[in-house]
Amino acid sequence: MKSAPIVVIGGGVIGTSIAYHLARRNLRVILLERGDLAAGSSGACDGLVFLQSKKPGIHLELAMQSRRRFEELARRLPVPFEFKATGGMVLIETESELAAMEQFVQAQQQIGLDVALLDAARLRRLEPHLSEHLLGATHSPMDGQVNPMALTLGFALGARAMGARLITGGPVRGIEITGGRVSAVITGAGRIETEVVVNAAGAHAPDIGSMVGLVIPIKPRRGQIIVTEACPRMIRHCMISAKYIAAKFNPEIARGNGEGISIEQTENGNFLLGSTREFVGYDRRTTTGGLRTIAAQTGAILPALARTNVIRSFAGLRPYTPDGLPILGPVAEVPGFIMAAGHEGDGIALSPVTGELIAQLIATGKSDIALDAFQLSRFKNANHTTEAAHG
Secondary structure (H helix, E strand, O other): OOEOOEEEEOOOHHHHHHHHHHHHOOOOEEEEEOOOOOOOHHHOOOOEEOOOOOOOOHHHHHHHHHHOOHHHHHHHOOOOOOOEOOOEEEEEOOHHHHHHHHHHHHHHHHHOOOOEEEEHHHHHHHOOOOOOOOOEEEEEOOOEEOOHHHHHHHHHHHHHHOOOEEEEOOOEEEEEEEOOEEEEEEEOOEEEEOOEEEEOOHHHHHHHHHOOOEOOOOEEEEEEEEEEOOOOOOOOOEEEEHHHHHHHHOHHHHOOOOOOOEEEEOOOOOEEEEOOOEOEOEOOOOOHHHHHHHHHHHHHHOHHHHHOOEEEEEEEEEEEOOOOOOEEEEOOOOOOEEEEEOOHHHHHHHHHHHHHHHHHHHHHOOOOOOOHHHOHHHHOOOOOEOOOOOO
């Protein structure tokens, strides 16, 4: 295939979701992935579909819209991706966290999220294995979990079944601009003429942006994760700590108290325990210090983990943006160039709605949810275009 109206760059959960939703609209699309599907962040993360971790406002509203789509996708996609509406908890350890989460919950409730604050006694009735030092938790039945690699593969194979072309092992080497707009993508396997390029390259989105003279303020943020042996069911909910929210939205608050943890028990019984939040470039190695910190913090929350064997660990790179929101939508300076990256740890949760909105935008010129708050142009002080010669 030497041409296609749309080329999506990136074979993670965001890129494959976009390709799937475009193919559902009978639009011809090529998806390019330089390695294998889910070889980046989507294959090196936990499977939390967490709403409570989103800032009240447009971020939470987007996540709620996305969450509503998972049941339908579980019926439609050709790969079972183990979606479970387990409900989720944000665990509270200190009085200052309790005060902060009281305000956070009120703001989320006003937007319409089904979330409540639990005291210590009610928390332990629901989760008797948790540590007695916990002061309480917030709880939402809307939170859940999936198998992220299976979800990515489901989107990809669903897209292919409807006519999308998937090309893996084909790095993008350049993007051509003709008459002021995108005209072709140059890959290791040749040139593909196109009218629209979607940059869904995750932590590598800045590399793709630079090909059309854009500076994209996305940085890789490493997250290390521990995987344990399969265990009998110990927890019913997926969990994060209140420190996690502080670390995500206000690093100064969390600096003295750690980065927060996440605890998830998979369908097979394995625990996924995370996670660090480190700016170390594109280094995906795990570290003794990082893994020890995760083990200590999760063990303090769930003491039974001290008797559980670790079988492996891994690290992934979250695509971080300065304000914690993804970059979505067209870029005015480069007609035909569309952004869909920068989801950081929210890519799995936001993948259904991101794919649908970007497909709507390409097909009709508008989307059901306005993407103004997610435009690249919000970083004007940090963003600029450069004069470059494009063939």
